């Protein structure tokens with residue numbers, strides 16, 4: 001646990017030191033769970049957003065993208081169920097006065113049991129070496145079986161109590177498990193209560209005429225209310241999808257863990273409109289498609305897993321998360337939800353407008369079912385950033401900090417250095433910058449010894465460093481140094497663009513999905 005905490009602290013301080021993420025309004029001591037993306041962070045975030053958009057919208061001829069407003073008519077949220085059901089169960093510790101999500105307290109307890117299982121696996125792996133069969137071990141080791149059963153029965157009881165809105169049983173579970181407040185260590189809990197997560201605001205100048213509005217808690221509703229407009233104007237036939245990226249807002253009770261759980265965050269969502277009855281097929285297809293997208297970035301297959309929901313959201317008939325191994329353990333990164341006709345059906349009911357699709361082949365009209373993929377851009381950022389940050393021991397016994405971002409996502413693709421600040425080297429380096437900047441984000445750096453400049457760019461996540469020296473003036477070649485292998489090669493200046501392009505081109509990366 002202490003190592004996890006240290007690793008996570010390192011991620012947060014690196015994000016600040018290298019201009020990725022800052023606390024919002026830091027000069028006023030910050031605003032809880034609100035963050036700003038700095039010069040490198042904004043680029044990384046944009047690159048992740050583009051990578052998603054290209055995979056979802058550009059490469060699928062049956063998916064189109066939109067950009068709906070954050071403010072929506074307030075009845076939207078009545079129809080979507082968010083006014084009545086978008087709640088989290090909260091509990092306060094009477095001694096520390098800290099507020100927690102009751103379900104998260106129980107889930108954290110279960111995460112500790114899962115950590116024990118992982119520890120047993122690691123021990124056995126060490127003992128048996130090459131002969132170790134993980135699956136067999138998990139199925140036969142009595143201690144592990146007991147842990148698994150304990151975790152399963154706790155989660156299933158929690159899911160049942162939440163499903164039945166039996167909040168007193170959630171409290172009972174916390175008491176039976178003897179869960180203590182992480183701050184005070186005490187077990188002096190209040191009752192569990194529901195808490196609505198939407199932020200309210202007002203539209204209009206005078207108090208009497210102002211209309212109550214909400215900041216959208218998900219981008220999806222902007223897609224639902226536009227479904228028929230988009231279908232008609234794009235002449236799409238079912239099955240087809242509508243995608244969008246944009247801000248969402250939730251008054252989270254527990255907003256720790258840096259950009260993992262924020263009060264203002266960005267989602268990348270896609271609603272896929274399908275014929276009723278085909279939802280399970282599409283559910284499996286989109287689970288597979290989305291996992292392939294993640295794996296294409298090369299963050300490691302072992303770092304992902306599916307988690308099927310025991311407690312379904314108010315709109316879903318099946319749901320799974322793609323979980324990622326964050327520095328604090330496996331947690332939800334993306335949700336894949338079969339939303340039935342819940343949203344479109346309710347918008348029909350509340351608006352009194354038909355939201356039906358006319359099938360030209362069967363000549364029938366129906367309210368489509370919806371399969372949704374929903375990923376948090378900030379969570380994806382944290383997954384990429386934390387996974388890429390590494391401390392490496394070098395051959396000479398020293399250490400380097402390197403941010404091994406997938407080159408396709410790196411904010412700066414190349415840094416160009418003159419070896420010395422004289423003899424015409426800066427001028428040639430600047431010429432290379434001026435040529436490359438039309439294709440890539442590049443930077444010029446002439447400060448400090450080259451070794452230090454390499455280290456700076458390693459920590460910044462820049463995949464290539466290009467050094468201009470005296471030989472460059474004679475034969476128009478430079479050295480190109482690769483961030484991950486630290487290998488250097490001498491190449492013609494004329495080839496630099498091609499070499500970078502091969503490594504950072506989205507096409508090369510996304511072709512792995514097909």
Ligand code: GAP
Nearest residue numbers: 218220260261262265333334335374375376379
């Ligand atoms: N439209 C469906 C929906 O909003 P969700 O599971 O509540 O489903 C989808 O959210 C994704 O949005 C999550 O998997 C997560 O990546 C991201 N997300 C949700 N709440 C978040 C928060 N408070 N901070 C950052 N990301 C969040």
